[in-house]
Amino acid sequence: MAIGINLTSAATLKYQKGYGKVINIGRVLLPTLKIIYDRDREIEQFKPEPYFKLKSNI
Numbered sequence: 001m002a003i004g005i006n007l008t009s010a011a012t013l014k015y016q017k018g019y020g021k022v023i024n025i026g027r028v029l030l031p032t033l034k035i036i037y038d039r040d041r042e043i044e045q046f047k048p049e050p051y052f053k054l055k056s057n058i
Helices: 002-015 029-044
Strands: none
Touching: none
């Protein structure tokens, strides 16, 4: 927990440059962005494959 809080404070102080906006870096934001990024990459690299359907009259 302290890492997310400390990183948010450090990034805000370093990059806000007088704008007064808080830069959120924490335990939830970064992993969530990683999940979204990974899924987007999977979609971009998707290659369709042939498949078969089984049909039966019983």
